[in-house]
Amino acid sequence: MTSSCPTQFPPSSTLPAAASVPRVLSIAGTDPTGGAGTAADLKSITAAGGYGMSVVTALVAQNTHGVRDLHVPPAEFLAAQLRAVSDDVTLDAVKTGMLGTTEFIATVVAWLDDVRPAILVVDPVMIATSGDRLLQPEAEQAMVAFCRRATVVTPNIDELAVLTGSPRATTEDEALEQAARWSEETGVAVVVKTGHLDTLTVTNTWLSPDGSRIAVPSTRVDTTSTHGTGCSLSSALATRLGRGDSPADALAWATDWLHESITHGAALRVGSGHGPVDHGHRARRLQAAASSAPWIMPDAVPHLLETPADLGAPQAGDHGRNVTVPAPAVAPPGPWTAALWAAGAEITAAIADSDFVRALVDGSLPQHAFAFYLAQDALYLNGYARALAALAARSTDPDAQVYWSQAATGALTEEAELHRGWLGSADHTGAPPAPSPVTAAYTTFLLATALGEDRAVGVAAVLPCFWLYAQVGAALPAVPAGHPYSAWLDTYRDPGFVTATEQALAQLESEMAAASPAVRAAAARAFLTACRHELEFFDQALRLEPGGGAALLATETDRPELAGSAR
C-alpha cells in the first residue's frame, strides 16, 4: 500500500523537546550482512548517542563479497515512508546514503522542500567497495545537484571526482583543492576523506565554503574490514551535529570512534570478504569499564600466606581464567615477588593488550586523550610522591629510608618536569586540571595504605607503578620518524627507572619475608589492587569524549560554521 494516510497525531515538535538525544533519520539502502547501508547507519547513530530511524530506498542482496541483486520499491512508497516519519517525528538530522535513481533523488528533494531538517549530511554513494554500482550512471548529475542542498557532503575520492567534474585525485592536496573549489562555488561544506588514497595517515578534513579547514588525522589500520566505513562516518557525523556539536567536535568524535570500530572489525569474524567494522566496540568497552564488580574477590588471596606457593596460580582480575604469566622485564629478586608477579598476570597482560597502550604505541591515540593522560599523570605523581615519603617516614632501616625518600623526590622531579615540558605549552588560562575519579581513587588508596596499613602492605601497594611501567617500557617497539608520541615513549626507556624498580622489588621481597602470614596476605591484596588501579589509570584517557561531555542541543547561532544550512 503506497497511499498516504491523513496525519492523525501532532508531530513531536508540539511535544516537550527531546533533551539531548538527537533524532536522526537515515535514508539508505540495505545490507543484510549488517555492515553497510541502513544497518550500519542505525548502529552508528546509536553509537554516537542518537535515536536512529530508517527509511529504506532499495533492498540490496549483498554480503561482504559484493552485491547479488537489487529490489527497488516504487518511488511512491519511498515518499510514503518519508512522510510517515516526518508527519510524526521532529528530525534533528538527516543522513542520506544510497539513493539509487534520479526518481528517488527527486522524491527525497520534494520531501526536503517540505521538511527542511537543520542538518543534512549527504554521503553521495555511487559505487560499493566491491565495485558494484549503487547509483545508476544516469543519476550521477542528479546526485551532484542534490549535494548542493547538504549541510555537509562526505564523498570518497572517486565520488569527489564526479562531484567536482575532475579527474580522480591522486594526492590529498589535489583532493582538498577540488573540494575547496566546489565548496566555495556551492556554499556547502565537504569532508574530504583520504581512506582511498595510499597514505599512512587517513585524514578527514572539514572544508568550509570560506576556505577554513579542520583536519582530523588518524593512523591507517591494516585491515580488510572497511565495508561500510563511509556510511558509518556520515551517520555518526550527522548524529553529533544533530546533537549540537561543532563541526570540529563532531568530526573528531566520528573519526575517533570509527577508528576504534575499524581496528576491532576483523575480530567479529563476519564474512570472508571485506568485513564490517565493529560499531559496538566502544560501547562494550565503556560498559565493561563501568562495571561495579569487585576487583579482587575474597578468595583470590588466602587469609594467611605461609609460603609463596599459597598464593597459587594466576587468579586476579574479573574472570579467574587460566592465564599465561608474561615474562617480567625486571626479574623478581625472590620467591615472594615471583609469586606476586604470577598472581597479577591477568592484569599485566590486560595492560599490554589495552587499547590505550596499543594506541600510544601505534600513534593513533587522540591528542585530547594524550593531553588528559599527561595532566592526570602529573596529579598522580604528586600523590604517589606523598605515599613514597610516608614509607620513608615509616622505615627504620637506613637504606630503606634513603631509598624511599629518593623515590619520593624522583616522583616530584618527574611531576615538575611534566609541568615544565609536556604540560608547559598547555593553555594556562583555564582552570587547573582536577584529578579524575580514577586518579583520585588510586592516589587515595596509595596514601591510605602507606600511612594506615603495615609497612609491608604499603610497599606492596606502591610497587606496581614501578614494575608495570617498566614492563610497558621494555615491550615498546622502535617507532618510525614522525611518530606523534616518540619523545614521550622514550621516557619509558629510561634505564634509571629499571634500577629504581629493582630496588623497590628488593624492598618488598625482604618486607614479605619478614612479615606475618596475615600481613603478607594483606600485602598481596594491596599489590593486586594497585595493579588494577594501574590498568584503570592507563585506560581512563580513552573513556573521555573529545570536546567534553556537555550534551546540549545548540541553536544555530552557536554554530556559525553551519549557518545557511538546512536548505
Ligand SMILES: Nc1ncnc2c1ncn2[C@@H]1O[C@H](COP(=O)(O)OP(=O)(O)OP(=O)(O)O)[C@@H](O)[C@H]1O
Ligand atoms: N584502513 C583504514 N584505517 C583507518 N581509517 C580508515 C580506513 N579506511 C577507512 N577509514 C575511515 O573511514 C572513513 C571512510 O572511509 P573511505 O574514505 O574509504 O570512504 P568510503 O569509500 O565512502 O567508504 P565505503 O567503503 O563505505 O564506501 C575514512 O575517512 C576514515 O576515517
Ligand SMILES: Cc1ncc(COP(=O)(O)O)c(N)n1
Ligand atoms: C546499501 C549500501 N549502501 C552503501 C554501501 C557502500 O559501502 P561499501 O563501499 O563499504 O560497500 C553499500 N555497500 N550498500
